[in-house]
Amino acid sequence: MTSSNLGALRWLTYMMFFMFAMTSDAVGVIIPELIRDYQLTMTQASAFHYAPMIWIAASGLLLGFLADKIGHKPTIILGFVLFAGACFGFAIGETFITFVCLLSVIGLAIGLFKTAALALLGDLTPTSQAHTRTMNMVEGFFAVGAIVGPAAVSYMLASGVSWVYLYILAGGLCSVLCLITFAVKFPERPAKQVSQGSGFRQTLLMLKDKHALGFSAAIALYVATEVAIYVWMPTLLKTYEGSWGLLATYALTIFFILRAVGRFMAVWLLNLFSWQSVMLALSSAIFLCYLLTFVFGVDAAVIALPLSGLFMSMIYPTLNSKGISCFDKHQHGSVAGVILFFTALSAALAPLLMGMVSDYFGHIRYGFALAMGFAALLMLAMAYNYWKNPAQLRLANAH
Template sequence: MGALQAFYGPSIPALRQEFGLSPSAAGLGLSAHFVGGVAGVLLFDRLYGRLGNRQILATSYLLMALGAAGFALAPNWPLALTAALLAGLGFGGIDYGLNQLFAVGFGRRSTAMLNVLNAHFGIGAILGPALIGAVGAAHYPAVFLAFAVADLPLLLCLRGVRDRAPGRPAAGAEEEAATGPVLSRSLLSVLSVFVALYVLHVGIEAGVGGWEPTHLETVGYGAGAAATATSVYWLMMTVGRFLVAPLALRFPAPALITVSCAGMTVCLLLAAVPALAPYAYAGVGLFIAPIFPTGLPWLNQAAPRARRAGALVIAASMVGGVAAGPALGKAIEWSDIRAVPLLLGGVSALCLAATVWLARATRASEGASPR
């Protein structure tokens, strides 16, 4: 999944030449992928009761393979965008399916295992552009076709996946279950703040990834140094998820995410100092790393009766990634590129406030749950 998402950007020069596209039109490939991803999360969540885990994953693997192959072989840009949308549909189904399975399937180890799962996504995102760079952007169809072929054997790896979580209550009982007097009265508020946390933090993740090179060049760094610093940011995000996995076995999710949001905010403010900016952005990658995978088990524990809560926040995370570019671009038009870290720092402070609120609102259920 990480590799597929990362293939589109490095392929843009070849796409522009092959289909005669403007830069913005060529960037629609990744946008179509994300739109399909949001639709995939919501669609497969709706079908969950009828399909089960194995069928959701199998269908998603097939859709992702078909979409990747279609993107490689498309004779024109509209068909390529349709194929990217199809691949994104499968991508969203897998994103939903695997994250939900890991969130409920490993008990008290779920937070640690989700961080390991998402760290491997990061490995793919790092290696994907390297692969396109090694073979040349002009050969992107071969890379997408190879991905489609490599995706298919995953269908043989589903026999050990349960269709239902063991011991899951019946639908009626699940709807009636409560997590405590506080959450039973304010479940909608809790879910809304979780959604806001995911939209905002993924917006920061995408905002740093998209604007760090421009900001660093504006404050005096060369293009090569800026690109390298951005690669380090993504690398630190992957490293951070591996590092937090053992910590997740000892510390509760609210504490981990609170520290992550606080550290992320401090690093973004430090990034406004030109001499510290590359190192501060690396720190942002390290601190933001655990938030996505650590929040899902916390949500599952805090609101077990809201079955679709996980799908909602996963879809929200993709919306945050899509909206970050234009929203930050408009904010930069009103201010200046030098203000990028301060703007993102303000958003990070909102993430911290949301986390503190959630920690207080869910304290009753967290205290009642064994760690």
Template sequence: MTDATNTLTNASRARIILAMMACYFLFAVLLNSVGTVILQSINSFAVTKTQAASLEGFKDLSIAFMSFLIASMIPRIGYKLALLGALAAVLCICLVTPQLGQFYAFKLLFAIVGCAFAVVKISVYALVGQLTDSPSSHSALLNTIEGVFMVGVLSGYWIFSFFITSEATSIEWLNVYYILALLSLVCLLIIVWAPIKKQHVPSNSSVVSEFTAMLKLSYQPLVLVFIISAFLYVLIEQGVGTWLPTFNNQILHLPVDVSVQLTSIFAASLAIGRLLAGQALKYCHWYVLLNICLFTMGILILLTLPLTQNVPQQAASTIFDAPLAAYLMPLIGLFMAPIYPVLNSVILSSLAKHQHASMTGMIVIFSALGGTTGSILTGYIFQHFSGQHAFYSALGPLFLLVITVFLFKQRSAPAPVVSA
């Protein structure tokens, strides 16, 4: 058990966990609103799908860039101060965005949110390492926090849908950012209240040496295979999740608000899938579970997409009027859910605690690059071919992920039982 864990009371530990959960909930709403914002930008600001897809790049590339720059510095700055700075920046941009009311404002919004999330994720993952004393407890807490993230994603779709009107070109939906600014303030106050201590940094270390150590991590075969796996997973998840509202609207001919609400099934599936996986992993090896999930994802894509061909236009005023395909496609999240947190937990549990911040930096960087690639590639195929072609394209990285997960299992040490 670590010194940090020994010196914390249960109440103090609970306050830190609450702070981490609150931050993850806020950023889940903000980051995963990109699909809704893409659809609304196409309608409200008359931008093309390719232009709208650039928002994913502003979000994910800023995450990658910020992670690369500061992953090794955050322990020196202090996790509490870093989190407060990130939340203050988000609070300001949420207040400014509705005032600007132009497409470029969202580029600025997602760039700042991306930079802030890089700080938050690195801090949270490092704090999980400090608050736990075994691989199983590490995985349990990480899965719980990632589960809260998915609850935030689910909530976000409904929060945004309440502000969307039937008038396609209206920008009244921008008022949602005042609510998110208020939520940012609440999170900031919770962080102030949480007893997050500054991590001890060895006196013989420097920013340069820690930055170099982070880069050296990527040369390890196990880490390299993990990085490729994380990249491929997020490519698939963001490609589907970001473009699902537009798919529902333009391929299934559903109203914008209904399209966004139905996308919440995807987030709910991810949340439920992670909770169920936590129980399944008590009895099933992680590699067996991930293979079941990967193959089921492929089957679901192949069975569902033919149902979306030539769907007739219909008057759908609620989610209950939607065709069957609108419910089946988001269920891919149920089987996608365990992959990312399980891979993260296995790689972090195999490293020393002082390497967790650097490893998290690598996770964030390549996850962000995968997210940008997935969204832009899906958007390009969507615009130049069709929505069906765009979602069929997920089968390529899915096949590659089967291979990299196999290599990851071969390279990793025998994994402990993972629980949630």
């Protein structure tokens, strides 16, 4: 395969994640509008986030094997077609229920093309270290999309334009990516690898593997701490009345910018230190940000929570890469589906639980106390990973 074709595949993968982030990470800006327009509680409004995440989880677990069975290219195209169709459906949707149903289809589509894209990365990277660096680059583009999406919605709302046009724009971008996918040549996979990695049974076997479950659990804890920021931080900071009002207004944008900067710095940082020590240091810093918010309230949150984006930047792509790299390449689609299942399940349930806790106690700060607990568990998990290094032999032996 030519270097230009490999470059096209890398950019295709980058843009998939950029497009995904545009829609998923904008929900924190959209939810206050939904609460106002449809007279919803925080628990009800959180369906705008957890509905697609549940379908991403189901798609990853039940359909993740398709990337290994029918190939990366057909799976990606199928996901793109579903994603674009659902996005264009926002042009005619009017009710909250309709939007939630369309988001469910989007979640199903993301589960398809994301697992295929993650499996594709294994074919494009020869070593675990190269896979981790590439994964951080991919997540860097995701982080850029997470900046563009909320910023675009904020601009639309300020200009009197409905937020639904974000999804129409995403549908247009997805249509272009689908056409490019048709035109680009994908790496050929030996028939032996296809037969070894095919079937839902392969995914079920992953659920019994301690490394797949261990990395999935760690990623789920990380995701619970991250989604708390982009789903509920705008709601928390609406109660801020201090002198840092401008910072509170742009807190979510600052969070996404710092997360993007950190992900593009990941290659440099991981070349200097072991990934285990980096994960422990960053998870400890995240816990400190939540602890400051818990102790000092919204006056500390206006600084600490956006700053946490810098520390969160490298955790997900690194853990995701190491979890996938524990397995042979013909298993990458299945293990990516399992990890995606736990990722999306956490992304669905954590904000929902935060909304329920906040509704019960009467303030969103109680939801952030729950998120602090997730951050503490993540820090303990990374301490165990640092001292015991349980995946060392598996990472050394996988090919």
